[in-house]
Amino acid sequence: MATKETLAAQSNDQSFAHIVDEFQWRGLMALSTDEKELREALDEPITFYCGFDPTAPSLHLGNLVQLLTMRRLQLAGHHPLALVGGATGLVGDPKPTAERTLNDRETVALWVEKLAEQNRRFLDFEGKNAARMVNNLDWTQEYSAIDFLREIGKHYRVGKMLSKDAVSARLNSDAGISYTEFSYQIMQGLDFLELYRRYDCVMQTGGSDQWGNLTSGTDLIHRVEGKSVHLIATPLITNADGKKFGKSEGNAIWLDAELTSPYAMYQFWLNTDDADVIDRLKVFTFLHRSEIEELAEKVKSEPHLREAQRTLALQVTEIVHSREEAESARDASAALFGSGDLRALDAQTLAAALRELPNARVQKGVSVVAALVETGLVESNGAARRAIAQGGVSVNKIKVDSEEAVIDDLLAGDVAVLARGKKSLAGLFF
RNA sequence: GGCAAGUUACCCAAGCGGCCAAAGGGAUCUGACUGUAAAUCAGCUGGUGUAUGCCUACGGGGGUUCGAAUCCCUCACUUGCCA
Structure with missing residues (x-):
């Protein structure tokens, strides 16, 4: 992967006194555990984790928020644990609308591999605070049903489990919920506990829609170990026009180049609504505050030039793919959409653009x-x-x-x- | 375990023997206007080059009928009530 230089070029904005300040400015903290304690915890290097479940052969833009949040924390000196859900993927977290169809074990195992591979591109797995990869199947499959019920299940009160949004939404819908998905929150709680024990992991990040599953872990650790650990939940990314973020022509934007080409990725970001583009720059790029504020001015003063969108598209495509591919996508886009005389283009430029x-x-x-x-x-x-x-x-x-x-x-x-x-x-x- | 209701296209939802490739809404897509933006307005949205045709599709399978999304049987799943 050609992302080594890209990773090396990334940095947090040192003008913020604390990483939490930067997170808040970027709009990355929708929810968190006690902010004062969180800030104090982050003053020293800590180990934190974020999980990715194999529900598809690739991660998508929603996951990218998590990956970049992890990277920002790594840049701040913290130790990331990237967890792939070899076990949780076999169970399935409750979607608001309907029960998931279970995938067979081979499929899940294959997707776990693919997700792990993708994770490796967004974090630094070398150096003094190198990221590490873990798979919750490693500790979950050892559990017998009896041990699970005695050692873990005993710490969960059903009333509380029922009150979680993900569960209650389903109970109140006509889809209902299976015991399998109902148990998901326990699995995730167990993950946090295991990582706390194995790696002294004291923080978890995730999407705010996962809040119930995130708190499952902090509650469990509190009960079992008597220790307070921390959470940061990133907001669900929404579009100003109310449409779902991360879809193009109704299809998800994937991080896998086979599923979504670098060109399609570039185009997706280039088409970002004016009303959203600054928020996107904050969440999806490593540009510093001064640079983003400058672009915000340009959106107001010369929106038709779309410089913020161009910057966003180039930056994110580079992060997800590589600088070369981002530039190829940009050049192809310019050649094909530009002022428009296709006949003026030479054969080589044209062919390169069309291959995108x-x-x-x-x-x-x-x-x-x-x-x-x-x-x-x-x-x-x-x-x-x-x-x-x-x-x-x-x-x-x-x-x-x-x-x-x-x-x-x-x-x-x-x-x-x-x-x-x-x-x-x-x-x-x- | 018993009883009842339900399972329709990407999503919600109407249809309850032929006029059903299936109303309506949402969403996607296309056009106009623009800045490869938003908003607005208009239009399209099962396949097959054109056949009163054929194929696929109203949870799966089977049946009744000239004809079934619609009726019957059965299986699966969902929800509710009772035990």
């Missing part, structure tokens, strides 16, 4: 409909014809006005740029 896009190899004279389907820009021939009928398709920036149109007008290097709508582009190689 979904693309396909086709024969000269291919129908536009077939090309749309081939590149994955639409899902079926019918959808392709519909898109053309709606005036949403263009080839080399020239609108296609017939469903029977074919492509025989090529750009330098025998390529063509196919577009569906304004933002979905694909490359055609002949």
Whole structure:
């Protein structure tokens, strides 16, 4: 991974007297345990953890908030434990809407590997406060049901478990909740206890929607070990227009380049709403306060230049992928969206840009409909014809006005740029 | 274990023998206006190049019927009440 330089370049903003101040300015602390004690605890290097459950083959943008929060704490001198949920992934945390479908063990094991691999790119696993990777399957699978019930279950009061939002929401919905998912909070509490015992881990970070599961651990440690440990919960990222953050065309933005290309990642951030872009810079980049405040001014004074969005897109794409890939995505974006004369571009630039896009190899004279389907820009021939009928398709920036149109007008290097709508582009190689 | 209600497309939800590829809403998508923004307005949204066709789809399987999302049986799951 080419992210070593990227990691090395990251830093916290030293103008803040305390990391908690920076977290608050960045809007990263939605909830926490007692702030005074938290600040005191963070004055010395501590070990903390954050867990990631394998519910998919890749982490997504929601997880990125956690990864970057961990990295900020690492930069402040603390020791991160990145936990992958080999055990909790087999159980499943309660979603607000419905019971999860259990994945089989092989799938979960595979996803655990993938998540661990992704984690390694965002934290430094070398040096004096190197991050470490742990898997809760390591201590959970040793437990017999009897031991679990006697040693752990005895510390949990059902009344309290029922009162947790994640559980009560489900009890009050017509989906109900299984004992399996109901038990999830205990598993997570056990994780914290184990990490406390094994690594002297005294803090956990996570999303605020996980608050009930986070406090499960602090309560358990308090009961069993008589010790107060700490929590920081990051806010759920929401868009100003009320739509769900982290989705593009209804699909999640993944951190895996196979699932979401660097170009798609760049485009996603570039399209950030003015009303959200400054908040995003605070949460998703390591830019310091002065730099972000400068960009905030520019959003007000010259919004059409979209400098904040450009900066955000480049920064995050670099963090998730690499500087090279971020720059390629930026250049491709500039070439394809820019002032617009595709014919002025030389073959090499054009080919490089098109490789960033979904693309396909086709024969000269291919129908536009077939090309749309081939590149994955639409899902079926019918959808392709519909898109053309709606005036949403263009080839080399020239609108296609017939469903029977074919492509025989090529750009330098025998390529063509196919577009569906304004933002979905694909490359055609002949 | 018993009884009752329920399981419809991405989500919510109507339909209760043919007029159902399935109302309505949300969401996505497209167009106009723009700054690759927001808001607003308009339109599309199962597949198949065009067939009163065929295929897929109303939880799974089976049946009744000329015809089933709709009726029956059965299995699974969900919720509620009773034990």
